[in-house]
Amino acid sequence: MAYYRAAGNIPPKRHTQHRRDGGELYYEELMGEEGFSSDSSLLYHRNIPSTVSASRVWEVRDQSTTPNHPLTPRHLKLHDLFDDAAVQEADVVTSRRLVLGNGDVRISYAVAARPSPWYRNAMGDECVYIERGAAHVETVFGAFAVAEGDYVIIPRSTTHRWLPVEDAANPLRAYCIEANSHISPPKRYLSRYGQLLEHAPYCERDLRGPGGPLLAEDIGASADEETEIYIKHRGRGPGPGNSVVGSIHVLPFHPLDVVGWDGCLYPYVFNVRDFEPITGRVHQPPPVHQVFEGMGFVVCNFVPRKVDYHPLSIPVPYYHSNVDSDEIMFYVDGDYEARKGSGIGRGSISVHPGGHAHGPQPGATEGSIGVEYFDELAVMVDTFRPLELGEAGLAADDGLYALSWSRAAGKQAGGQAVAALQDTDGAHSEG
């Protein structure tokens, strides 16, 4: 973000002496992108930030992937991935399960009740969408509370941890978009100096940075506590296009030892309810729904909105062959509850791969005429390289979705699930 913030205790001039009350120097760290040529921040530590007492391997949960071959549109049911017992043992970092991925981005999912270890993703930025529940996120830049509908953008190599708010009936559900690059607002939303422009569907006022006093002021007796930091980083991992490995660094002190920082690189939060939808007389294409972008992918969201108002408009999309992309839609909220257990619903992902035209299921186009409002909430990721299935993607596949456009195939299959799918998806969203 080219949006300057400052917090805590920093010296008036950068790269100059900055001392504690006792006269000891603070240790200045520049955290910067693109080799000192892009956004950066300066952090002032109580301890030397390079300090490591020990290092060992972190066996990151299965990152292998399976090609989507033969080419198949799919319906993945993420809510089947964590049962109640698993949730009680899960944290957002080490328990997340890989759903889909390629050499640019990985989509994982976690439902978690336990605090995560300290964590640093050196592969790239993370965009964690909070489907349900709430948590406190502690970072070296400060802490923030997150809740349903928040996108939490965490820059590459930011030390942080996730502390879910205890709520057995509504556990923390995190949809984790891990880039191998940086994640930012689309460039076309930004002025040449980085301000969000008038036509953008959100602006700086909608972004929450870390607030309150820096945690270094609160850790007290924990300041000298030995700490493990789980680091996800580049290496030679399993699976095509995947090079994810993990290490654990042991520090002889608490990682939240930053007394002040300033700059344009920091974690921030944007809530999907602050996205102002752009609508039109006829159907608007998915780029109007875009919220973020990374290298090789975009993130869009479909929010409750007035739909097309030309007298002859068709509110659902035309069939489309987005020839350069795989499209995956994560269904968060809306009218999908009626299909629960049989087809696309809350917690579903639809996978529409390049090479296959997709659009409304039979009957949905005619059925949408006259509808004035879509009450839906979905998060879409479009990738330019093909997505492969992670272990969780394979486990969550209902195996029926490819048949959902074919009434004849539905009758042959004879299953209620297939029949229900035929009435879903296109009646609501871009998918």
Ligand SMILES: [Fe+2]
């Ligand atoms: Fe689509």
